[in-house]
Amino acid sequence: MKLLYQTHSPFARKALVFAHEVGLARQIEVAHHETSPTRRNEQVFAENPLGKVPVLLRPGLPPIFDSDVICAYLDTQHAGRKLIPPEGEPRWHALRLQAVAQGLAESGIAIRWETLRRPQELRYPPLRDGYIEKLVASYDWLERELDVGAPLHVGHVALATCLDWLEFRELPAFRGGRPRLTAWFDEFAKRPSMRATPLSGETHD
Numbered sequence: 001m002k003l004l005y006q007t008h009s010p011f012a013r014k015a016l017v018f019a020h021e022v023g024l025a026r027q028i029e030v031a032h033h034e035t036s037p038t039r040r041n042e043q044v045f046a047e048n049p050l051g052k053v054p055v056l057l058r059p060g061l062p063p064i065f066d067s068d069v070i071c072a073y074l075d076t077q078h079a080g081r082k083l084i085p086p087e088g089e090p091r092w093h094a095l096r097l098q099a100v101a102q103g104l105a106e107s108g109i110a111i112r113w114e115t116l117r118r119p120q121e122l123r124y125p126p127l128r129d130g131y132i133e134k135l136v137a138s139y140d141w142l143e144r145e146l147d148v149g150a151p152l153h154v155g156h157v158a159l160a161t162c163l164d165w166l167e168f169r170e171l172p173a174f175r176g177g178r179p180r181l182t183a184w185f186d187e188f189a190k191r192p193s194m195r196a197t198p199l200s201g202e203t204h205d
């Protein structure tokens with residue numbers, strides 16, 4: 001399999017960390033692609049009409065996107081414990097955490113548009129502030145709700161890769177006053193899957 005990837009994408013890294021955690025990373029060739037809604041990448045558009053990474057290419061089968069779907073697919077391709085719990089409250093708990101992590105990363109990207117990426121005269125500070133509120137409220141929610149003792153699941157992978165990216169991009173910090181979340185993240189960041197997939201590089205718009 002081949003993963004259309006980006007070394008500075010929280011979503012792409014989530015898919016790759018997931019692959020490491022379920023023991024499939026060695027079966028995946030990683031290909032870096034720069035993407036931006038203002039700079040079309042033809043190779044990515046050829047596989048995903050949204051022009052975004054990650055995309056998983058499978059021999060003889062249609063491409064799979066986005067990161068949620070890639071993780072769900074990879075979870076069907078290994079014989080170990082499933083990282084997406086198959087049923088009951090654990091399933092909804094894991095998927096809900098994944099949803100919060102996805103929203104955090106999307107909010108972080110939106111903040112970057114309103115602070116760096118959009119030309120200065122087109123930035124809209126109230127929108128930036130609205131997205132910052134979402135980050136802060138989610139950090140506080142995570143400090144209360146994160147299932148720090150639960151067995152590893154997809155929500156943990158999504159959250160750790162997203163928090164690392166938020167720090168990498170120097171977006172509003174999650175650490176201050178949130179000792180549970182901070183301790184959990186610092187421990188997760190030591191995992192081989194995280195160490196094998198460091199963030200690097202700049203977005204090109």
Ligand SMILES: N[C@@H](CCC(=O)N[C@@H](CS)C(=O)NCC(=O)O)C(=O)O
Nearest residue numbers: 009011035036037052053054066067
């Ligand atoms: N919901 C998607 C989001 C993917 C996404 O936004 N990827 C970014 C890189 S961080 C991208 O390729 N953006 C290009 C664009 O928006 O055109 C997922 O989870 O995979």
